Amino acid sequence: MERYGTGYLEERKLVPRWPQPIPAIVALVVTLLVFYITWWIFQDPRGWMRMYTPYVGYMYTRWWLIMLIWMVYIFNYWPFKRSWLENTHPITKGVVLTAISIAILWLLIKGFFETLLGNFGLAYFNPARLTALPGVTEFFAIEYAALACLMFAAIASWLSPAWVVACEETPWQDLRQPGKGISILVMTFFLSTVIFFMTMHSHMGILYYPWQYFTSIAPPYWEKFADTVSGNFHVSWIMCCTVTVWIVETIWERFPFKLIKTNWLRRVVAFFGIIAIAWAMHFFLYFAQELTWGAAIRGTRRDFAPDWRWLHVGEMAVFFLVPALFITFYCGNWPKRFSLPTNVFIRTLITAAAAILLYIFYYATSHDFLGTQKGFSHPQQFPMIPTIWLINIWLAHHWFMDNWPGWKMVPKTADEIAADHAAEKVQLAEVRWNPSLGWGLGAGAVCGVVAYFIILSVLPWAYESITIIK
Amino acid sequence: MTEDKKTMSRRDFFKGAAMGMLGGTALAMGLFSYTPWRKAYFPGVQRKLTDIGACKYVKVTNISETSWFSNADLMGDIKGAGGLLVNQYSYNWPPFGDGNGLGKGSYDKGIAKIKHLLPNDLEEAWAITEKLSVHPENAGGFACLIELEEMNGKQHKYLLDSGWSYKWTDECFKREGIDQMLKNKEIEALFISHEHFDHYWGIPVTYKYDPTITTYIPDGFYPEGLKYLEDSGHKGQVIKVKAGLNPIIPGFASFVFAIPIICRVYGEQSLYFNVKDHGLVSVTGCCHQSIIQFAETAYREIQYEKDQLYGVYGGLHVSPFEDWDPKYDDLVISLGKYGFQKIGCNHCTGILCAKKFVEAGYPVIRGTAQFRSKETVYLGNGDKIGFGIEV
Numbered sequence: 001m002e003r004y005g006t007g008y009l010e011e012r013k014l015v016p017r018w019p020q021p022i023p024a025i026v027a028l029v030v031t032l033l034v035f036y037i038t039w040w041i042f043q044d045p046r047g048w049m050r051m052y053t054p055y056v057g058y059m060y061t062r063w064w065l066i067m068l069i070w071m072v073y074i075f076n077y078w079p080f081k082r083s084w085l086e087n088t089h090p091i092t093k094g095v096v097l098t099a100i101s102i103a104i105l106w107l108l109i110k111g112f113f114e115t116l117l118g119n120f121g122l123a124y125f126n127p128a129r130l131t132a133l134p135g136v137t138e139f140f141a142i143e144y145a146a147l148a149c150l151m152f153a154a155i156a157s158w159l160s161p162a163w164v165v166a167c168e169e170t171p172w173q174d175l176r177q178p179g180k181g182i183s184i185l186v187m188t189f190f191l192s193t194v195i196f197f198m199t200m201h202s203h204m205g206i207l208y209y210p211w212q213y214f215t216s217i218a219p220p221y222w223e224k225f226a227d228t229v230s231g232n233f234h235v236s237w238i239m240c241c242t243v244t245v246w247i248v249e250t251i252w253e254r255f256p257f258k259l260i261k262t263n264w265l266r267r268v269v270a271f272f273g274i275i276a277i278a279w280a281m282h283f284f285l286y287f288a289q290e291l292t293w294g295a296a297i298r299g300t301r302r303d304f305a306p307d308w309r310w311l312h313v314g315e316m317a318v319f320f321l322v323p324a325l326f327i328t329f330y331c332g333n334w335p336k337r338f339s340l341p342t343n344v345f346i347r348t349l350i351t352a353a354a355a356i357l358l359y360i361f362y363y364a365t366s367h368d369f370l371g372t373q374k375g376f377s378h379p380q381q382f383p384m385i386p387t388i389w390l391i392n393i394w395l396a397h398h399w400f401m402d403n404w405p406g407w408k409m410v411p412k413t414a415d416e417i418a419a420d421h422a423a424e425k426v427q428l429a430e431v432r433w434n435p436s437l438g439w440g441l442g443a444g445a446v447c448g449v450v451a452y453f454i455i456l457s458v459l460p461w462a463y464e465s466i467t468i469i470k
Numbered sequence: 471m472t473e474d475k476k477t478m479s480r481r482d483f484f485k486g487a488a489m490g491m492l493g494g495t496a497l498a499m500g501l502f503s504y505t506p507w508r509k510a511y512f513p514g515v516q517r518k519l520t521d522i523g524a525c526k527y528v529k530v531t532n533i534s535e536t537s538w539f540s541n542a543d544l545m546g547d548i549k550g551a552g553g554l555l556v557n558q559y560s561y562n563w564p565p566f567g568d569g570n571g572l573g574k575g576s577y578d579k580g581i582a583k584i585k586h587l588l589p590n591d592l593e594e595a596w597a598i599t600e601k602l603s604v605h606p607e608n609a610g611g612f613a614c615l616i617e618l619e620e621m622n623g624k625q626h627k628y629l630l631d632s633g634w635s636y637k638w639t640d641e642c643f644k645r646e647g648i649d650q651m652l653k654n655k656e657i658e659a660l661f662i663s664h665e666h667f668d669h670y671w672g673i674p675v676t677y678k679y680d681p682t683i684t685t686y687i688p689d690g691f692y693p694e695g696l697k698y699l700e701d702s703g704h705k706g707q708v709i710k711v712k713a714g715l716n717p718i719i720p721g722f723a724s725f726v727f728a729i730p731i732i733c734r735v736y737g738e739q740s741l742y743f744n745v746k747d748h749g750l751v752s753v754t755g756c757c758h759q760s761i762i763q764f765a766e767t768a769y770r771e772i773q774y775e776k777d778q779l780y781g782v783y784g785g786l787h788v789s790p791f792e793d794w795d796p797k798y799d800d801l802v803i804s805l806g807k808y809g810f811q812k813i814g815c816n817h818c819t820g821i822l823c824a825k826k827f828v829e830a831g832y833p834v835i836r837g838t839a840q841f842r843s844k845e846t847v848y849l850g851n852g853d854k855i856g857f858g859i860e861v
Contacts (some may be wrong), residue, residue: 050552280500299804345488442489
């Protein structure tokens with residue numbers, strides 16, 4: 001029976017061609033070069049296609065991310081056969097698979113959203129229909145339609161991988177491709193649609209004058225809680241969900257959820273646990289802004305506006321994703337020498353530190369080389385676009401091109417695969433309840449709470465001490 | 471008990487501690503960060519209450535609020551040039567048109583075509599740039615005349631901004647008698663709110679009538695903008711106003727907000743007037759910092775009559791292209807609590823926003839929709855508004 005790419009990522013061995021850190025540095029240089037060239041071609045406001053308007057570029061960036069997830073995580077490279085994946089040169093694979101992802105992306109945006117939904121369901125997905133309405137210029141018609149599409153993408157980019165990472169493809173895990181892929185796609189798309197209507201549709205409903213009372217909840221139900229009528233409140237926690245899913249999948253190796261032995265319980269706890277962690281992040285990153293910039297003031301623009309603060313939570317969250325993926329893709333998920341919880345803890349600390357440094361570096365320099373606007377809160381300053389653009393390139397490089405040229409892909413033998421499974425079992429068995437673990441857990445929890453309050457005290461001082469934007 | 475249970479295992483303790491640290495931090499983040507108790511961490515508002523003095527009244531004449539005449543053309547150009555982040559000097563809009571087409575221009579190539587004619591032969595300069603630029607007929611501009619009287623009876627006149635199109639701005643100046651006031655040196659200074667095309671690119675028109683006028687610009691101009699001051703034939707003093715409060719005369723101060731603005735512009739200067747027995751009046755070019763931020767800044771920085779935010783004039787930059795966003799509704803909903811008693815909005819406030827202000831019951835002063843202003847819902851070209859004085 002042809003397995004296509006099912007299990008390909010787990011069953012490939014990426015052998016570094018040179019001792020570390022050379023392959024990681026080579027990968028970083030090569031991917032940054034590709035990033036900058038493609039940024040200039042597609043996104044840069046000074047470049048060729050100038051899609052960073054910003055919503056058009058953002059829409060394509062977000063949906064491209066989802067295309068990559070669909071192809072690899074949901075469809076397991078179907079219809080490409082395992083032999084093709086194993087024997088084709090990484091550059092050929094990269095070109096072919098990337099081209100396909102772009103083709104599907106284009107079909108989805110133009111065919112599904114603009115033509116099908118935009119003509120037969122919701123006008124706000126179709127720029128041409130919006131342009132035909134009084135008072136809407138073509139520019140904003142395109143921007144509004146792109147906004148609707150990308151809000152949908154924000155949800156789909158959380159749910160699509162969550163169904164694999166948290167729900168472990170249930171109940172279709174044993175189905176063959178493409179049946180499995182189609183089933184998961186339909187389920188996640190359905191859930192995305194429901195959540196879109198509950199979180200984003202009201203935003204679109206009050207975007208047009210007068211408020212669309214008969215078709216959307218206006219003012220939206222979250223107004224008092226979030227201190228804004230903007231859907232950015234939801235963009236924030238949904239973005240945190242996306243980031244948390246990938247942190248759980250990469251540097252956390254699905255820990256701590258994989259400690260739960262009962263399948264259904266593990267899946268439920270993982271799905272909702274990811275949401276819970278994301279909400280903690282969602283609240284904390286908003287509070288962090290209040291601590292550094294002062295309390296938000298409703299009705300203002302830019303960095304004091306609650307709607308922007310919520311959006312910026314999502315923007316801050318994505319800075320955590322970049323180092324997390326780099327550690328997993330190019331640093332072999334270093335470190336691995338300690339117990340699983342300790343490894344996870346150290347990687348989390350490294351990721352957090354790297355995310356802060358990347359955040360500072362981005363805002364200090366991005367206007368010099370990306371063509372973005374200077375400052376944190378400019379309406380056209382969307383760090384999610386370049387960061388996700390880079391992440392997309394890393395995903396294509398890691399999933400489609402086997403980290404070429406720094407690594408060589410060698411299929412694992414059956415013994416190696418069995419050894420991996422055995423090692424994982426041992427690793428999990430190691431984390432078992434005993435008094436020492438219990439004392440550690442209690443002491444750690446107290447330290448965690450204390451660390452949180454220390455961070456609250458230090459943040460304003462730390463921000464004052466660093467001049468990020470000169 | 472086994473040996474294992476009796477003695478502490480360091481490895482197991484660290485495993486637990488690692489899990490506990492992550493869990494404890496996440497739990498605290500989730501349970502505390504958005505509760506009302508977090509507000510204990512916010513510093514109280516320290517009001518500086520800087521005394522800028524008081525004036526008897528302020529009168530504003532709207533020379534022009536119509537920065538452009540067709541939203542579709544303007545946004546079509548911006549879209550075609552690559553969006554709202556593109557450097558405004560590259561659009562190939564007048565007066566910097568070089569004939570190379572949309573999005574392919576530059577300050578140096580554009581100014582080279584007309585520099586020799588500035589500031590005295592603006593008709594010829596505009597005739598040249600009309601042929602080389604994209605949509606020259608769409609250029610209008612923003613400018614207003616501010617008249618105020620000190621408590622001792624001394625009167626002052628200032629210009630805020632100098633429009634965009636030489637042709638349109640000159641027409642408007644003549645219509646309101648600004649040309650003669652400049653020639654007579656009645657106008658003491660030109661305040662530039664920010665570097666945007668529609669507020670700044672018409673400066674040669676002001677310098678045509680008074681090349682020595684003192685010009686205040688906000689800190690943050692790009693090199694092209696600074697060069698344009700020289701190339702426009704200005705021979706007077708240029709004062710770069712740093713971010714923050716800048717008292718001018720009793721009752722009048724400007725305030726520079728260090729903020730990034732679309733089309734690659736940085737920094738905006740807005741004006742505060744403290745009107746005796748009435749309260750604070752805010753006069754803005756575009757108010758990119760937002761009127762509420764402007765009001766909050768006044769509350770923190772300035773001492774003003776009756777602690778009352780009395781009035782506002784100018785662009786409030788809500789929906790300049792008649793676009794909308796739910797966050798603008800946040801502004802419409804919140805503005806009421808600031809208690810403004812006279813709202814003289816126009817320009818980039820947007821007609822839609824003005825309508826929403828009116829629907830919310832705010833004291834918006836209506837206009838006459840003359841001289842190409844489109845609606846009476848706000849103050850149009852040639853309309854006047856007084857604060858502490860009836861006009």
